[in-house]
Amino acid sequence: MTLNQEKIATLSLVRSRLLEMKKQAELGVKDAQMEANSHIGAMQSRYDTFKEEAQSLAAGHRIRLIGLQDDLAVCEALIQKLSDEDVRFAIVEMGAFFMLEVEVEGEKRIQGYFLVPDGAGMAACLNGVNVMCVAPQAPVVAPFMGLGVDDDCEFLLAGQEAVGVVLKVE
Numbered sequence: 001m002t003l004n005q006e007k008i009a010t011l012s013l014v015r016s017r018l019l020e021m022k023k024q025a026e027l028g029v030k031d032a033q034m035e036a037n038s039h040i041g042a043m044q045s046r047y048d049t050f051k052e053e054a055q056s057l058a059a060g061h062r063i064r065l066i067g068l069q070d071d072l073a074v075c076e077a078l079i080q081k082l083s084d085e086d087v088r089f090a091i092v093e094m095g096a097f098f099m100l101e102v103e104v105e106g107e108k109r110i111q112g113y114f115l116v117p118d119g120a121g122m123a124a125c126l127n128g129v130n131v132m133c134v135a136p137q138a139p140v141v142a143p144f145m146g147l148g149v150d151d152d153c154e155f156l157l158a159g160q161e162a163v164g165v166v167l168k169v170e
Contacts, residue, residue, distance in 0.1 A: 003127050003170055004082045007097065007114065010124040011082070014116045014133060015075045018068055021118075025065040032058035071117035078116070089169050092144045094136060097126045099168040100144065104160050110167065113141055127170065 001009075036054035078095045081087055089096035097114045112131035114124060119133030134141050143155040144166060152165040 002085060003097065004085055004087060006124075006126050007082050007095065008079050010114060010122075010126065010133065011075055011079050011116060013124075014119065014122065015072065015079070017120065017122070018072050018075060018118060022065065022068045022072065025061050025068060028061035029058050029065065032061060068118075074117040091146055091148045092141070092166060092169060093146065097129075097131060097170045098144075098166060099129070100141075100164050101167050102140075102157065102162055102164045104157055104162045111140075115141065 032054050036051050036058060039051035039054065074094065082095065089098075092098050092115070094115050094117070097112065099110060099112050101108055101110050103109075112126070112129045114126055114131045114133045115136055116133045118135050119138075122133040124131050124133055136142065136145055140157065143153045144151075144164060147153065147166050149166055149169055152163060154161065154163050156162065
């Protein structure tokens with residue numbers, strides 16, 4: 001299996017997780033709205049704020065739903081993009097598999113990552129390397145966005161100063 005095929009297989013798993021989260025968010029909206037509908041509002045009872053609390057919860061689920069729909073759209077676009085075997089990555093960006101060497105207090109560690117819309121820390125294997133699927137805003141990878149091989153940067157990792165180097169991008 002080629003690297004792009006492995007990425008597509010992993011993205012398909014990510015998509016399945018996102019679809020399940022979307023289903024749960026839709027159920028949350030429905031349940032919270034039903035709860036809100038069953039209570040009188042604060043205008044009718046100064047002591048009853050259950051309606052407003054349930055409406056707020058429904059709104060939160062709706063916001064999460066919008067984010068999940070966006071993530072699903074990005075996931076679909078990546079799958080489409082990666083179906084072209086000529087697609088390669090030279091910088092750390094969405095869809096890239098990359099290796100980092102991170103040094104914290106003199107201790108070096110090498111870790112592989114695969115940038116997906118919402119990885120939730122899912123593990124995968126790409127090109128025989130165990131990687132963690134992460135979103136671009138994940139604190140451990142965000143400083144490396146847009147960097148290429150041999151680029152380095154300083155950042156905070158768990159409150160400690162760290163130096164990282166991009167070893168590989170595919």
